[in-house]
Amino acid sequence: MDFVCAHAGRPAGAITRRDVARALLAVSSGVALVALPDLRRAMMAAGNPLSRPFWESAKATLSSIESGVATVGDVQRWVESTGTEPILMTPSYFVWPGEDERGPVAAEMFARLVAHLEERVESGEIDPDALAAGDQEARRAYEELQERWLGTPLSDGRVPGFAVSDEQDEELFSAWDEEEAFALSELRRIVAGLPEQPERPAGQLEAAAARLRGLLAQPGYPASVLRACAGFDDVPMPDDDVELWLAVAAGIAGPISDLSENGDVLEEFADLDRDLSLEDAALANLCAIQHADWLAGVAALTRLGPGVLASPERIARLIAESEDIDVDDQNVDDLDATEGLFMSVVSLWGYLGIVDENEVLTPLGWWGLPQALERAWSPAAE
Numbered sequence: 001m002d003f004v005c006a007h008a009g010r011p012a013g014a015i016t017r018r019d020v021a022r023a024l025l026a027v028s029s030g031v032a033l034v035a036l037p038d039l040r041r042a043m044m045a046a047g048n049p050l051s052r053p054f055w056e057s058a059k060a061t062l063s064s065i066e067s068g069v070a071t072v073g074d075v076q077r078w079v080e081s082t083g084t085e086p087i088l089m090t091p092s093y094f095v096w097p098g099e100d101e102r103g104p105v106a107a108e109m110f111a112r113l114v115a116h117l118e119e120r121v122e123s124g125e126i127d128p129d130a131l132a133a134g135d136q137e138a139r140r141a142y143e144e145l146q147e148r149w150l151g152t153p154l155s156d157g158r159v160p161g162f163a164v165s166d167e168q169d170e171e172l173f174s175a176w177d178e179e180e181a182f183a184l185s186e187l188r189r190i191v192a193g194l195p196e197q198p199e200r201p202a203g204q205l206e207a208a209a210a211r212l213r214g215l216l217a218q219p220g221y222p223a224s225v226l227r228a229c230a231g232f233d234d235v236p237m238p239d240d241d242v243e244l245w246l247a248v249a250a251g252i253a254g255p256i257s258d259l260s261e262n263g264d265v266l267e268e269f270a271d272l273d274r275d276l277s278l279e280d281a282a283l284a285n286l287c288a289i290q291h292a293d294w295l296a297g298v299a300a301l302t303r304l305g306p307g308v309l310a311s312p313e314r315i316a317r318l319i320a321e322s323e324d325i326d327v328d329d330q331n332v333d334d335l336d337a338t339e340g341l342f343m344s345v346v347s348l349w350g351y352l353g354i355v356d357e358n359e360v361l362t363p364l365g366w367w368g369l370p371q372a373l374e375r376a377w378s379p380a381a382e
Contacts, residue, residue, distance in 0.1 A: 001042040003027075012046035016118060017054050017082035017128055024058060025075065029065040036062070053129040057081065083128030083142070084117040086110060090147055094161050097168060105167040109160045116149055183291040184377040186324060190299045191370050198302065198367040200242075205364055208353035209241035212248060215351060221278045222351055228283060229348075231256030245352065249372035252348050253294055255286050285344040291377075293338065296322035298369045306366040310349070311359040312342040 005012055007026060008019035020039070024032040040055050061078045064070035079085045089095045097106050120126045126145070130138035150161035191197070216223050216237065227233050229251030238244050276284065300318035301310055308314075316338040319325075349355045354365030 001039060001046070004039065012043065013048050015043065015046075015048055016084055016121075017050055018079065018084040018114070020050065020054075021058065021079050021082050021085075024062060025079070029062045033059070033062045033066060051129050053132045054082070057132040078132075080142075081128065081131035081134075083121045083126045083131055084114055086113045086117070087143060087146055090150065091143055092147060094147075094150055094165075096164070103167045103171060106164045109164050112154075112160065113146065113149060117146075120145065179291050180377045183295045184374070186295055187299065187370060187373055187377070190324065191302065194303065196305075198370065200367045201363040204353065204362070205245055205368070206241050208364060209245045212245060212352060213237070216248075221282070222348060224279050225282050225286075226251070226348065226351065228257050229255045229286065233257060245368070246371055246375050249352055249354065249368055250375035252286060252345060252352075253289075253373055254376035255283060258283070282344040282348070285341045286348075289341050289345070292325040293319050293341075294373060296325045297342070298373055299324050301361055302366065302370050304361070306361050306363045308361050309359060310346060310355050310361040310365070312339045312346050315339075315342045315346070 001012055004015060004020060004023040007023040008015055010019065020043075024036070027035075036055070036059060040049075043049055057078060061070065061075060064074065076088055080087055086096055096102075096110060102110060117126065121128060126142060127135075127138055131142060151159060153159050212226075216227055216232065226248050230237075230247040231251065232247075234257060238247065296319040297315045300322060301308060301315075316335045319338055320335060346355060346359055349365065350357070350359075352364075352368075353362055354368060356362055
């Protein structure tokens with residue numbers, strides 16, 4: 001009982017089912033099973049006996065854990081059946097961040113919801129015993145109650161669900177910006193340390209830009225993907241050849257927009273059995289490549305210089321062997337996955353003249369790749 005009270009931060013008379021469940025899960029299942037009868041008697045002596053269905057569910061869950069048959073979902077569902085544990089993922093797909101991943105806002109909102117649920121249990125609106133028994137109607141009501149709370153403004157005007165999502169977005173963007181800034185500083189360090197600085201080959205960029213202008217005016221792949229990468233569906237193409245070429249090359253490393261919306265996009269998105277189009281697959285591959293892989297791949301190609309093979313397979317191997325990033329031991333599947341992502345990259349590079357028809361790095365690519373990454377990773381204000 002002392003452990004449960006300390007773990008919950010409450011006296012025995014105020015302990016809830018959720019408090020007991022969390023305390024039992026904080027120790028090994030064998031220890032919890034042995035302690036369960038004594039804990040139940042102590043709760044009765046404290047005038048807070050809880051209920052028989054709860055204790056039976058606790059024993060059943062702990063026994064399943066001890067025997068190795070309980071899943072993480074089973075345990076989560078049991079804790080939720082205490083009546084005061086927020087549902088990890090609601091029917092509308094709101095997902096609470098893990099306990100050790102919650103920011104101040106998420107921690108505050110989670111605690112507010114727990115308090116709200118405790119009030120509803122006290123008032124009889126939530127029946128924990130029905131939840132423990134697996135009553136589907138009680139479960140639906142429990143879910144709907146939490147959905148309503150997440151979407152109802154608090155007295156200060158904040159909507160809990162949106163407040164938590166906004167905080168997560170801010171954390172994600174902040175982490176992304178930090179990663180991008182570090183990658184940019186490493187890129188600059190690597191390029192500055194080259195024995196020979198890449199120079200723009202006379203005439204090659206202008207010729208490549210002229211071909212690119214004609215290509216971008218066409219419908220379908222690859223023009224649609226290149227326009228999306230550079231954001232040219234929303235802004236006009238620049239007249240300057242260097243600006244045009246770098247905008248597209250940088251967009252491959254950091255796509256600015258999605259494909260233009262044609263037809264019923266929501267219906268297509270909801271069709272999970274639909275095969276990805278070539279355009280969708282290419283853009284998805286570009287968005288899946290991490291900063292570290294871009295840095296390692298481009299740094300290696302820049303050091304090796306024009307004339308080096310820049311095939312997807314070769315780039316995957318260069319990334320795996322890179323000393324510019326921390327790379328864990330990679331297996332064949334990891335190499336194959338990286339190669340698959342860069343297949344789209346190398347294909348698009350060919351239209352810009354970064355690689356030739358044999359997937360060999362050109363002088364234009366040697367000059368342009370570091371320039372493109374510099375542009376892609378630089379803050380808009382720079």
